[in-house]
Amino acid sequence: MSLLHLAIVSPLLLAVIIPIFSKSIRQIHTGWFVLPLPVVLFSYFLSFISTTSHQGTVYESFEWIPSLGINFAAKIDGLGLLFALLISGIGALVVLYSIYYLAKDKEQLGNFYVYLLLFMGAMLGVVLSDNLIVMYGFWELTSISSFLLIGYWYHREKSRYGAQKSMLITVFGGLAMLGGIILLYIMTGSFSISEIVAQSDIVLEHTLLIPAILCFLLGAFTKSAQFPFHIWLPDAMEAPTPVSAYLHSATMVKAGIYLVARMSPVFAESPVWLWLVGGFGIVTLFWGSFSAVKQTDLKSILAFSTVSQLGLIMSLLGVGAAALHYDGIDDNVFTVATTAAVFHLINHATFKGSLFMVVGIVDHETGTRDIRKLGGLMHLMPVTFTLAIIGAFSMAGLPPFNGFLSKEMFFTGMVNILKLDLFSLSTWGLLFPVLAWIASVFTFIYSMKLVFRTFTGKYKPEGLKKKPHEAPLGMLISPVVLGSLVIIFGLFPNILSHNLISPAMASILPSLLSPGDIFDVHIYFWHGPTPELFMTIGVVILGILLYLTLPKWEKAYHLLPEKLTLNKIYDRGLESIQSGSFKLTRFYMNGYIRTYLVYIFAFFILILGYTLYTKDAFVIDTTNVSSIGFYEIVLSLLIVVATITILFAKSRLTSIILLGAVGYTVALFFVVFRAPDLALTQLVIETVSVALFLLCFYHLPKFKKEESKIPFKLTNALISIGVGAIVTAIALSANSTKLFDSISQFYVDNTYIRAAGKNMVNVILVDFRGFDTLFEICVLAIASLGIFAMIKLRLTRGKEG
Amino acid sequence: MRTNDLILQTVTKVILFIILLFSIHLFFAGHYYPGGGFIGGLMTAGALVLLLLAFDMKTVANILPVNYRIMTAIGLLFSIGTGAGSLLFNVPFLTHAFNDVYLPILGKTSLHTAVLFDIGVYLVVIGVTMTIIQTIGEDE
Amino acid sequence: MEIVMAFVVGIIFMAATYLMLSKSLLRIIIGTGLLSHGTHLLVLTMGGLKNGAAPLLGEHAAQYNDPLPQALILTAIVIAFGVTSFFLVLAYRAYQELGTDNMDRLRGTKINE
Structure with missing residues (x-):
């Protein structure tokens, strides 16, 4: 357990304590207790920059399940550090923002911050663990915390719908990724990412390569909302705005990007990878920006815009893989795509984060996010307006903001792909720059729409729930910080290039570097009259034209019938799965417990009987059996008599006493068979159980005579005799055939040496098999809570009950 | 069920402490002789049930104002904490450590982290049993 | 034996099945x-059964009874207690x-409709 591990799990640890703060100290907003953590984490991670910028890595590991090769290995390299900084940095800003956004007397702040911290820890775990299984665990935890955060206002139906949708889609992808991890393990015999990267030649030659790629990409695409899995992201906007800014634009949705970047050294040389990542990315870019234009809700616009920007980064990562088909980094024109991907990742976090916060402010101060009701807020909220201008112009790719720089590099990357004469890129590859350009036009349009429909035009106070005014200072700090970063990164991009971008690229494209080499990244503001510049100018001109004529061609969006949209397909699919499985279940589940028990017992008899018969397993061997003593015979007779008598017991009391008799006889059996611990336990348990039975049966009705027909009883009798016979047969044959040596000698030999105990049974329970015991007491605790809940919590039953 | 059961009550007062002491003995003996968390916990719970039988629910609740659900939770924390504690020493989850220590009065004593784990089990067993009995008993 | x-x-x-x-x-x-x-x-x-002494090293025996089934059963006894009491309270x-308490009449209410 190192400091690095502690840093990763610190949000989870804080999440345990936070509810106490939120309950006991009500006069201070809970957010203030959370805020220091991301700030400290951010500065802690900053200290690693000097290491990673010299291509160094930090690796700490401790064993978790060594027998399966699963260690909690934490590794900081360029890529991981970049994400860790984003998570902690944006996290700090978002927590600060949320303190003003969520009112302390109205919201359940404890829940909110617990979920948020859960997410922060999980996300840090995803980007900093070197072991795929550990990463998978954290990955699913991000899905779960996202689910909880989207459903934070759980009384709204839309929140629940959005939460369920995001959960279904991302967890489905996560499971696919687990499949991919296992496939990789089959190929390389390791869960460690570093080791798998070292064996990438084996992976690339292997027949399982394509399935593994597909599985991993399913995980990445669902998480990063790539077409056609993007449908969950717009519905996720039901979450409180700080959450949208944090999870659904800056960090969680970038986990898919992270995964693709992280696995690039393994898979990227495959043409399938290039086409899938690049292709899905560019289609998502286009579709997201196209759909964003028709939205009327500010957050929906941002949601689709996020989808499209994620597609942009994804396509850049795909195209950047082309660089691997060259040997070195000298005049390798394809690395520019990877540079652009990393750079845009940072830029997107800054401008989209600030835009989300701006939208949150507008929503908070006016009570609506519908751009049809908004307008003319420019004079009322000058600071917010300025921030919106900065963010939106950067998003549209206008100078002097950082979005302009990465957009230019994006065009360069897309144009360069035509130069590669591989995998039919020189012909079909033309789709990349064309789609990229069209998508940029749409991006321009919705960026303008976002700003000008909200802040200019006619002020319509009658449609607003509140009287709008500028946001409080505290709420403005975070977007102002992000907005300034947009400008700073736009004017001085090279403060990032050496410290963050170059090390991150080294993690994505390690094979291009010879030892000691680094990527020499330099971002130029002006690179002369290149095709990219003309593309940007074209975007601006066409964008302005189309924006001004928007009302005329907007109808084109209604051409696609409602029934065919992906959302409808998802909804109908979900419904038909439910009704289909309901029908299937109804087919054999008729609601009678007896029927199910009959199924179980019948299968028990048939399958076991069949196996015993076909395998010739039924043998009776009396050579090794132990002697029969007098007491044992007496006890056996006693237990048999008691058991049979229960069957004919007429009253409740008799049957309880008889059951108790059986129990005590079992305890005596334990004594005779030299199992002192069992005997003690059984005696005490039996006493407590009988007391319990009496307590409960006191309230329960008397035994009624079973009014049942003879066939009913006969079937029961037949099945029971069958079960008894099979169990006896199994017991006899198992006793007579020993296929394997017993493992028990290990415990006999090691109880004193390894565990310093003398009572083997107890040592097995607390030491050798302590995990069993741990789960057992969990089960007990759950059972007792269940009982408590059944009796104490009486929900008022509705009429339908 | 308010019967004035003098004999049972008097006997219980004496027997109770014997059972409790015996259960604690069983608990600590567990590592070397029959006993351990489960048996010790059950025995203690049995003693408490006897108390409930001899006196009524309210009296017992007054003498022992324990919230057994919290006891269960504390027990679970003990067990999981002992397990997770081993992670701090860079060994797999639930690895135990033991040593012989010379204490002033007790002399040579072996200390074992398994005891901490077993304390968790002990508390959970008492907590669970008593929660069950108490909730059913209170529900009239 | x-x-x-x-x-x-x-x-x-x-008998258990019949019940x-x-x-x-x-x-x-x-x-x-x-x-x-x-x-x-x-x-x-x-x-x-009866392969040796009770599984306590204090017995100093040459042969011990198999401790593993005993540990498993000890767990099972306690779990069975938990489950039975849960079941009881459910009933x-x-x-x-x-x-x-007649199972025929306890058939679940119609689901979904």
């Missing part, structure tokens, strides 16, 4: 209790709310 125990266990299983198939919830609960007793004895028998509450 193992042979005898095999038959004893068989009889217990038979569990009946219509009264109470009998079903008693049946499950019986079933767990049978299982414990079965597991213990399968580990071999008790079901009777309180619905006024019957």
Whole structure:
């Protein structure tokens, strides 16, 4: 357990304590207790920059399940550090923002911050663990915390719908990724990412390569909302705005990007990878920006815009893989795509984060996010307006903001792909720059729409729930910080290039570097009259034209019938799965417990009987059996008599006493068979159980005579005799055939040496098999809570009950 | 069920402490002789049930104002904490450590982290049993 | 002795199954209790009976009884207690709310419609 591990799990640890703060100290907003953590984490991670910028890595590991090769290995390299900084940095800003956004007397702040911290820890775990299984665990935890955060206002139906949708889609992808991890393990015999990267030649030659790629990409695409899995992201906007800014634009949705970047050294040389990542990315870019234009809700616009920007980064990562088909980094024109991907990742976090916060402010101060009701807020909220201008112009790719720089590099990357004469890129590859350009036009349009429909035009106070005014200072700090970063990164991009971008690229494209080499990244503001510049100018001109004529061609969006949209397909699919499985279940589940028990017992008899018969397993061997003593015979007779008598017991009391008799006889059996611990336990348990039975049966009705027909009883009798016979047969044959040596000698030999105990049974329970015991007491605790809940919590039953 | 059961009550007062002491003995003996968390916990719970039988629910609740659900939770924390504690020493989850220590009065004593784990089990067993009995008993 | 125990266990299983198939919830609960007793004895028998001393190193014996089944059974006994009491309370509450313990009448209400 190192400091690095502690840093990763610190949000989870804080999440345990936070509810106490939120309950006991009500006069201070809970957010203030959370805020220091991301700030400290951010500065802690900053200290690693000097290491990673010299291509160094930090690796700490401790064993978790060594027998399966699963260690909690934490590794900081360029890529991981970049994400860790984003998570902690944006996290700090978002927590600060949320303190003003969520009112302390109205919201359940404890829940909110617990979920948020859960997410922060999980996300840090995803980007900093070197072991795929550990990463998978954290990955699913991000899905779960996202689910909880989207459903934070759980009384709204839309929140629940959005939460369920995001959960279904991302967890489905996560499971696919687990499949991919296992496939990789089959190929390389390791869960460690570093080791798998070292064996990438084996992976690339292997027949399982394509399935593994597909599985991993399913995980990445669902998480990063790539077409056609993007449908969950717009519905996720039901979450409180700080959450949208944090999870659904800056960090969680970038986990898919992270995964693709992280696995690039393994898979990227495959043409399938290039086409899938690049292709899905560019289609998502286009579709997201196209759909964003028709939205009327500010957050929906941002949601689709996020989808499209994620597609942009994804396509850049795909195209950047082309660089691997060259040997070195000298005049390798394809690395520019990877540079652009990393750079845009940072830029997107800054401008989209600030835009989300701006939208949150507008929503908070006016009570609506519908751009049809908004307008003319420019004079009322000058600071917010300025921030919106900065963010939106950067998003549209206008100078002097950082979005302009990465957009230019994006065009360069897309144009360069035509130069590669591989995998039919020189012909079909033309789709990349064309789609990229069209998508940029749409991006321009919705960026303008976002700003000008909200802040200019006619002020319509009658449609607003509140009287709008500028946001409080505290709420403005975070977007102002992000907005300034947009400008700073736009004017001085090279403060990032050496410290963050170059090390991150080294993690994505390690094979291009010879030892000691680094990527020499330099971002130029002006690179002369290149095709990219003309593309940007074209975007601006066409964008302005189309924006001004928007009302005329907007109808084109209604051409696609409602029934065919992906959302409808998802909804109908979900419904038909439910009704289909309901029908299937109804087919054999008729609601009678007896029927199910009959199924179980019948299968028990048939399958076991069949196996015993076909395998010739039924043998009776009396050579090794132990002697029969007098007491044992007496006890056996006693237990048999008691058991049979229960069957004919007429009253409740008799049957309880008889059951108790059986129990005590079992305890005596334990004594005779030299199992002192069992005997003690059984005696005490039996006493407590009988007391319990009496307590409960006191309230329960008397035994009624079973009014049942003879066939009913006969079937029961037949099945029971069958079960008894099979169990006896199994017991006899198992006793007579020993296929394997017993493992028990290990415990006999090691109880004193390894565990310093003398009572083997107890040592097995607390030491050798302590995990069993741990789960057992969990089960007990759950059972007792269940009982408590059944009796104490009486929900008022509705009429339908 | 308010019967004035003098004999049972008097006997219980004496027997109770014997059972409790015996259960604690069983608990600590567990590592070397029959006993351990489960048996010790059950025995203690049995003693408490006897108390409930001899006196009524309210009296017992007054003498022992324990919230057994919290006891269960504390027990679970003990067990999981002992397990997770081993992670701090860079060994797999639930690895135990033991040593012989010379204490002033007790002399040579072996200390074992398994005891901490077993304390968790002990508390959970008492907590669970008593929660069950108490909730059913209170529900009239 | 193992042979005898095999038959004893068989009889217990038979009785337990018969009780569990009946219509009264109470009998079903008693049946499950019986079933767990049978299982414990079965597991213990399968580990071999009377092979040596009780599994305590203090006995200084040359041969010990198999400790592993005993540990498993100890866990099972306690779990069985938890499950049985849960089941009991379930039956008790079901009777309180619905006024019957007849399984035919306890059939789940129609789902979804």
